[in-house]
Amino acid sequence: MEGKAGKEPGKCPNSQQYNGKVESRISLSGTSGEVAALEKMVSPYQNDGDYKIAREKNGHDCQGNSVRCTVYRDGYRRSIRCILDFVAAASGDSERPVQRAITVNDGVRIASVETGRPLLFGLMSDGIYIPSACGGRGVCGQCRVCIKTKRLPHTEAERSLISESDREFGIHLSCQVRVSLDLSIEIPWKHFAASQYSTRVAGLRSLTSEIREVTLDVTGPRELSFVAGQYIQLFLPGTESTPEPLYRAYSIASSPSYPRRLVVMVRRESGGTVSPYICDHLREGQELVVRGPFGDFRMHDSLREALLIAGGSGLAPLWAMLQVMAEEVRAGKISRKTTLYFSARKKNDLFLVNELLAMEKILPFRFVPALSNPRPAEPWDGERGGISAVLDRRLDRLDNHEAYLCGSAGMIDACIRVLQAKGLSEEFIFFDKFL
Numbered sequence: 001m002e003g004k005a006g007k008e009p010g011k012c013p014n015s016q017q018y019n020g021k022v023e024s025r026i027s028l029s030g031t032s033g034e035v036a037a038l039e040k041m042v043s044p045y046q047n048d049g050d051y052k053i054a055r056e057k058n059g060h061d062c063q064g065n066s067v068r069c070t071v072y073r074d075g076y077r078r079s080i081r082c083i084l085d086f087v088a089a090a091s092g093d094s095e096r097p098v099q100r101a102i103t104v105n106d107g108v109r110i111a112s113v114e115t116g117r118p119l120l121f122g123l124m125s126d127g128i129y130i131p132s133a134c135g136g137r138g139v140c141g142q143c144r145v146c147i148k149t150k151r152l153p154h155t156e157a158e159r160s161l162i163s164e165s166d167r168e169f170g171i172h173l174s175c176q177v178r179v180s181l182d183l184s185i186e187i188p189w190k191h192f193a194a195s196q197y198s199t200r201v202a203g204l205r206s207l208t209s210e211i212r213e214v215t216l217d218v219t220g221p222r223e224l225s226f227v228a229g230q231y232i233q234l235f236l237p238g239t240e241s242t243p244e245p246l247y248r249a250y251s252i253a254s255s256p257s258y259p260r261r262l263v264v265m266v267r268r269e270s271g272g273t274v275s276p277y278i279c280d281h282l283r284e285g286q287e288l289v290v291r292g293p294f295g296d297f298r299m300h301d302s303l304r305e306a307l308l309i310a311g312g313s314g315l316a317p318l319w320a321m322l323q324v325m326a327e328e329v330r331a332g333k334i335s336r337k338t339t340l341y342f343s344a345r346k347k348n349d350l351f352l353v354n355e356l357l358a359m360e361k362i363l364p365f366r367f368v369p370a371l372s373n374p375r376p377a378e379p380w381d382g383e384r385g386g387i388s389a390v391l392d393r394r395l396d397r398l399d400n401h402e403a404y405l406c407g408s409a410g411m412i413d414a415c416i417r418v419l420q421a422k423g424l425s426e427e428f429i430f431f432d433k434f435l
């Protein structure tokens with residue numbers, strides 16, 4: 001027997017019209033026997049206003065009937081608890097983990113998560129997608145939630161990624177929280193915008209020997225709207241609904257003007273899990289599940305001169321931003337002065353060079369490629385050395401600039417040190433680290 005809980009869309013729990021009550025729904029499907037037993041169990045409570053229960057025929061479920069139950073605030077914790085306990089008991093399997101109710105944002109959504117499961121994955125199974133870039137390994141620090149029910153201990157990974165004051169406030173990494181109790185949690189409203197999409201691989205292209213461009217057609221359930229700079233999670237086929245799904249974050253490299261066609265640029269990480277699959281095994285026509293959009297990295301509306309700084313596949317979100325700038329100029333908007341510093345090891349590791357040079361004719365834009373490790377025999381009269389050293393050499397005092405950086409954590413940290421030494425304050429530096 002399976003359960004799924006959720007609030008009716010479009011109804012605000014804080015709204016006066018509810019007189020302090022939250023309407024939540026829990027739909028259960030199961031065999032006729034299970035449903036009859038559930039009805040018997042809840043019938044004593046039907047009259048005290050805690051909840052109503054209505055039986056309906058579920059035409060899609062070959063197992064038989066489904067029960068729809070409307071639960072009101074005063075009683076919802078008890079009602080859902082007893083229904084979920086019933087579900088576990090009805091299975092007749094004492095080994096089966098008990099489901100716990102996770103109340104999200106005061107009852108806007110209620111998820112049910114098996115005990116012992118990481119909160120991040122449990123919420124995911126119920127269609128609540130918390131940003132997560134490292135696949136739940138406690139490295140990226142993006143899967144934060146506020147746990148309001150009670151103080152829970154923090155893991156070592158949480159202590160290293162969450163400040164003491166935030167920990168005091170109940171902030172946790174949802175991938176590190178193993179669910180053992182009913183919980184009430186708070187997440188930013190913007191997280192409800194992320195959804196799951198089906199896509200089909202429409203094109204594959206090698207940008208370098210290590211970086212593959214993947215074009216995905218979004219096939220459903222609708223177009224995927226995003227802002228240039230955001231990322232999606234890309235799932236290894238067949239793992240999206242497994243207990244610990246395998247996915248990684250990839251920045252969208254295409255323009256948001258085409259929400260049905262997404263481009264990502266994936267660098268093969270030797271010894272990695274997802275990127276070697278994408279670079280070596282993905283085929284045209286294959287179906288892929290993605291979720292998103294996620295992330296706050298985006299270009300801010302400003303006339304400050306923009307410094308874009310990319311290392312390798314870190315070009316992806318910056319290329320999306322440049323395409324938006326070009327579209328805006330074509331639509332008559334005045335663009336700000338922009339320079340892209342693009343770092344690669346050797347000449348063959350540079351990509352989109354012609355497209356970037358073409359941007360110099362559309363925008364007030366300079367393209368500065370830099371090679372950190374050029375081959376001795378390779379003719380190259382451009383910049384040489386690590387990108388932070390190149391910035392140090394080329395930039396004067398930064399009084400009226402903004403910087404957008406994307407690439408490895410080491411590269412970004414080194415560049416930020418140079419930018420700050422040149423007078424650029426933290427508030428004008430934006431970055432996305434590929435962890």
Ligand SMILES: Cc1cc2nc3c(=O)[nH]c(=O)nc-3n(C[C@H](O)[C@H](O)[C@H](O)COP(=O)(O)OP(=O)(O)OC[C@H]3O[C@@H](n4cnc5c(N)ncnc54)[C@H](O)[C@@H]3O)c2cc1C
Binds near residue numbers: 250272433
């Ligand atoms: C916001 C964001 C956006 C990103 N966008 C992009 C993008 O546009 N393009 C892109 O190419 N990448 C991007 N990344 C990086 C990407 O998400 C993956 O981290 C990258 O592709 C590696 O994933 P993987 O599964 O191949 O490697 P993983 O399996 O994650 O392994 C990574 C490395 O860790 C090592 N490793 C794995 N497990 C262990 C272990 N237990 N102990 C020790 N070492 C271990 C592996 O040998 C490997 O070297 C982005 C990351 C973030 C956070």
Ligand code: FES
Binds near residue numbers: 132133137142173174
């Ligand atoms: S998913 Fe990365 S820290 Fe939790």
